[in-house]
Amino acid sequence: EAGVAQSPRYKIIEKRQSVAFWCNPISGHATLYWYQQILGQGPKLLIQFQNNGVVDDSQLPKDRFSAERLKGVDSTLKIQPAKLEDSAVYLCASTGLADIGTQYFGPGTRLLVL
């Protein structure tokens, strides 16, 4: 079974630029999460999707961050414009109905904003 795929793995941009991350969850997993993990901290939930609907986006900075999962499969997370404090690893995770509570994480995208 293929794991959660994310791209790109690394991204360096200048502040005020835009960036987008892509995630393809494990096949059949209805729930998809985006997390931000700043160095030395635990993952912080940004947004949770159930199929193509948003379940929780209370911690998503909506003035600059957006996410979509239009067809209920893969998802994109966008930052526009980026700030220095957005430098972090962006993790995508998915959960299936068969093992609710078990999150499978992707390798993450490491973002550096200069």
Added chain:
Amino acid sequence: GQQVMQIPQYQHVQEGEDFTTYCNSSTTLSNIQWYKQRPGGHPVFLIQLVKSGEVKKQKRLTFQFGEAKKNSSLHITATQTTDVGTYFCGSNDMRFGAGTRLTVKP
């Protein structure tokens, strides 16, 4: 959302010593999850606890969920160098603690 606090922040042990990390919530949790993240890696699910007072074991790892379902612990017996990493607890609404970083001296 729920606040999840985790202690200690760091723990350095000699190989063979035991290790424990604690997770505390300000509110009652419906479940709690534990993850391990190796340096440079991504979190890997270890276990989920659901029942009050639940104890689960995975080889040298013992997980406990408090009676009030507000705290949890992960205990590793006789640590090995392969146990190195950061251990996170996560609440049912996907709030994670800051993690306990474990280093093991051979």
